[in-house]
Amino acid sequence: MTEQLYILFCESPFQTNKVDEDFEDQFISAKENGFETLLFNFEDLTSADRFSIATKRIKQNEELVKVIYRGWMLTPNQYSILYNDLLTKNFKLINNAEEYQNCHYLPDSLKFIENRTPKTVFEKFENETSIDKLIEKSKAFGQKAVILKDYVKSEKHDWETACFVADASDTDKLKKSITKLVELRDKYLNEGIAVREFVELNDLTIHSKSGMPLTEEYRLFFCNKKLVGIYDYWEEGEYKLSKPDTTEFEKIAKQVESNFFSMDIARQKNGELIIIELGDGQVAGLPDKIDRNEFYKQLKICCC
Structure with a gap:
């Protein structure tokens, strides 16, 4: 007997028991290809006081089955909460929390791709001192051009002010750009900042x-x-x-x-x-x- 496969989507923030409008086309395609579908409340999961009720409409399954999440990005901590919550209902996400972070955070993925990806240095962001430490590490690039991003996302659409630095040895420009990136990412900043060699x-x-x-x-x-x-x-x-x-x-x-x-x-x-x-x-x-x-x-x- 073929194992039943499940896809977990985010619920619409405007209507319960309806898929988030941004994933409606994927929801339909998943069902048409034989996947069972589940919904959870993304807003609840990412809330400081409602995360425990995010999957309240998902019923207990009789046996342990595999489920794949397709939805908005989660921090490793939020993902871990979702993983453990679903497990109590006999749904096991395809990646555990460590496997999720392995590919979600750039520094964690470097051990798999370091020889085939641009040179990268990084620093966890805690305060202004973190930027100074990162600038010190960036001396490894000499006068080469570099790209900035947090551990997950960049601000590509602010290319000149928060993403691209033409000369890594220009510490004033580098610091301004890193500071601007931190400002733009604000509360959505993922863990730390990475500086990467710009490749043509x-x-x-x-x-x-x-x-x-x-x-x-x-x-x-x-x-x-x-x-x-x-x-x-x-x-x-x-x-x-x-x-x-x-x-x-x-x-x-x-x-x-x-x-x-x-x-x-x-x-x-x-x-x-x-x-x-x-x-x-x-x-x-x-x-x-x-x-x-x-x-x-x-x-x-x-x-x-």
């Missing part, structure tokens, strides 16, 4: 709203060490080249301690491919060009 990537186009340069990037999804698919990352720009050979990245994926994750890769101007970062597959967004129905069809194949 193959140009695609210029973002129509932010003016940010878009480059030839792809998002791969892996489930149970098997490739679900490779997809164009950006919705803008024309991908003129054929999709890259994924053989090497499939080998790397087998070493990643996660059961469901994304891998973003990019083509450099010299034609070589690099890994930009990993992400937990449950909170990694689906690029706009992805056929949702095809994605869930392939996901189910890899899950079985």
